[in-house]
Amino acid sequence: MKIALLFSLLLSSITFVIAADRDIAIAIHGGAGTILKSNMTPELEKQYHAKMEEALKAGYQILQSGGTSLDAIQTTIVVMENSPLFNAGKGAVFTHQKTNELDASIMDGSNLNAGAVAGVTKVKNPIKLAAAVMLKSKHVMLSGKGAETFAEQNNIELVPAEYFRTERRWNQILKVLNEKPKQSKINNHKDKVAYQQKTEMIWPDDKKFGTVGAVALDKQGNLAAGTSTGGMTNKQYGRIGDAPIIGAGTYADNKACAISATGHGEYFIRAAVAHDVCARVLYKKIPLQQAADEVIQQKLATMGAEGGVVGLSPQGKPIFSFNSSGMYRGYIDTNGKIHTAIFKN
Secondary structure (H helix, E strand, O other): OHHHHHHHHHHHHHHHHHHHOOOOEEEEEEEEEEOOHHHOOHHHHHHHHHHHHHHHHHHHHHHHOOOOHHHHHHHHHHHHHOOOOOOOHHHOOOOOOOOOOEEEEEEEOOOOEEEEEEEEOOEOOHHHHHHHHHHHOOOOEEEHHHHHHHHHHOOOOEOOHHHHOOHHHHHHHHHHOOOOOOOOOOOOHHHHHHHHHHHOOOOOOOEEEOOEEEEEEOOOOOEEEEEEEOOOOOOOOOOOOOOOOEOOOEEEEOOOEEEEEEEOHHHHHHOOHHHHHHHHHHHHOOOHHHHHHHHHHHHHHHHOOOEEEEEEOOOOOEEEEEOOOEEEEEEEOOOOOEEEEEEOO
16 A cells, blocks of 8 residues: 555656646737838837737746746736737727727637637726636626626726727728828927827738737646737627637647637638647648648638738647738747747748
8 A cells, every 4th residue: 555655656746747847838929911021110120029029928937937828828918918019908909980899719728618708898908808707607708798797707907998099090990981180289390290200100010910819838738829809990890800719719729739810800710710720730640830831821822811820739839820921920949039020031
C-alpha cells in the first residue's frame, strides 16, 4: 500500500514537472484588409507596433507566471480594446445610427467550452463579458440589453456611450453618410490648418476588417482563443459578424489548434472558417499552416472574401494566413522574442 502511494506521488511529481516545463506561446492579430505602407506615417507605424508589443507582453507575463491561456487571452485583448488604434472597445466603428455595437467571443481548448456576447453598447471590455458568460452562466451567447444586465450582475465594468467615441471613427461614419463634421470657430490660422489636417487624415486601414484577436498556449498545455470587434462601419439592423460566432471567428481545441479570425464576417460565418481550419488539422492530419492556407487562400478566395487568421498549434507554433494587403499581427517565440508585422511582405 505504501509503495503504491509513493509511486502515485512520484508520478504526480513527474507530471507536474513536465507540465511546468512546457513551452508557452501567444500570438495576436489586429485586423486585416487594405493596409498599405504608402498610407502609413512612420509615427503611426511605431504606434501600432508598440501597442501590439504591449498586448503581447501583457498576455505572456500571465503565461510565464503559470496563469491560464484563458486569462492570457483576456489580458491581451483588453490592451487592444482599450486602444483607439483598433476597431474593438475604445476604437470601435459607428453604426448607421451613429452608435457603437460591440461583439466578442472566447473559447477553451481543453473542454470546448465557450462564451460570446453580441450587440453590447456600454461594456468597456466585451472580451471579459464573453469569458463571464462562459464561466458563470449555462449559456454560450448573450446579446444586447440582456448581456448588459448579466454584466451588471457580474461586476463587469460598464461605461457611458461617449467612452467609445473617437474622432477618427466619428469622421469615418460622417464621410460614409456624406455629412460634414461641425467645426468650432478657430481664429488662429496655424491651428485651423492643423485641425483640418487632423479631420481629413486618411488612415492606412480605413478599408479594413476591424477585429482584434489572440491565441495562447499555457504551461498546462491548454489552448484558448478570443476575438473582439466593433463590427463594420455603417452596419444596420443589429448586424452581427463572425467575431462572436464560435466556429466562425473563434475556435480552440487542444487536439488541433486555436484560431482567431478577421475578415468579411458574412463569408467567415458561411465558411465556418475557424472551425474548418481546426477540422482540417484534426481529420486530414495536415500541418496547421497548410490548413489555414487552404481555407484562407483557396476556399475564401474562391468565394470572393477577404481576411485572415492567426493560429496556434498544440506545440505552440504560431501561424498567420491572410489574403489581403496587410494584417496587424505579432507573436512571442519560445525564446521570449517579440515579433510584430503589419504589411504583407
